[in-house]
Amino acid sequence: MKKILFPTDFSEAANNAFIHALEFAKNVNGELLLLHTFELPIYDDHFFPENYASIYSSIELANFERFKEEVPKLKAIAAKRNLQDIVINHRLMDGDLLYNIKSVVANDKIDFVIMGTNGNSDWSSYFLGSNTESVISGVEVPILCVPVDAAFKKIRAIGFTTRYREKDKMELRKVLKIAKKTNAKVRSLYVKTTNSDVLETTIKEWEKEFANENVEFLILPSDEVKETILDFVLYKDIDILAMITHKRSFFESLFDASFTKKITKEVSVPILVMHEN
Structure with a gap:
């Protein structure tokens, strides 16, 4: 079974790409690994706020709560397309997006990555921006890049x-x-x-x-x-x-x-x- 990594920020572009990811998984007999990342604030060693531990905890909790809220919405999208049988695993990670993607690709033996773009007006920055350009050059598996208004249709x-x-x-x-x-x-x-x-x-x-x-x-x-x-x-x-x-x-x-x-x-x-x- 093919393993497909789907990084998401739960945006409109990501949700559109999720439909493509589901259909792609069906076609290649694959399973999805849904990855959501968030970054914790970085403080100078000499200027840690007194309550930094609680700040970190609150950010982690907020992201966990959002993750819990958004995952059922994605499951509903799958059910609406009669693709609820596609195996979907979930991963919530803190840290740099590229580092986490590369880590998951290597450790989970990922075969494909599917990502949504931010929209038509942002194609150039999507491909050339620091994050995605680094993903393209830093990840050794094929990457399917899906524009936000690319509605899924049968691949002919x-x-x-x-x-x-x-x-x-x-x-x-x-x-x-x-x-x-x-x-x-x-x-x-x-x-x-x-x-x-x-x-x-x-x-x-x-x-x-x-x-x-x-x-x-x-x-x-x-x-x-x-x-x-x-x-x-x-x-x-x-x-x-x-x-x-x-x-x-x-x-x-x-x-x-x-x-x-x-x-x-x-x-x-x-x-x-x-x-x-």
Whole structure:
């Protein structure tokens, strides 16, 4: 059974992502580990308030009480979608979000992380902000990032961007396994720029190697990589876009201000962030 970590702050974005997490768990025969973190105040060693112990205790109690209030609401969401049989475990932890996520991923042998974004207007800061960018670069399992207004719908087509590198094949196989669970088609995109160094023989080798898989390879010539990816998502009816992280600069270029405004206005799909090996 696959283990899926779902960090939540019980916000609207998180609750929307929870629906995706439930459906994803159903598709991959997985169980959810719901994680809520909170940070205690940090005081200078020389300026501890006299009642610091009671301050810590009250913050912990308040977070525990909120946790108790919110969990039944999530269970109600699951029941409404007839997914109450999905196994959901709960974890309340204090401390840094990234540290806790990395710790849980390692100790609980997590296979996927699913997180909600703060909304369309915040895509760039979501991917490039200190917390989430660190999660993307610091966690070695695939991460499904769900925009707040990405309503769940049956997954019929998964987009996969590639540069036809040998190490991309492993990630494509992971995507194909997910696609098989929902009978979805995988559409692989390579944006061929004027500086492209991919040989035609390499492309033919890929097509031959994956000939028996439910994958369609598209090569689109363009020097406007970001806009071509957007068009691909729009016109090929992509429900989830799987992308392999190369380095932070890749996300900085992909989610710059002008492109973010365009992509969030026209399309809102979850992005499955894969990692280089």
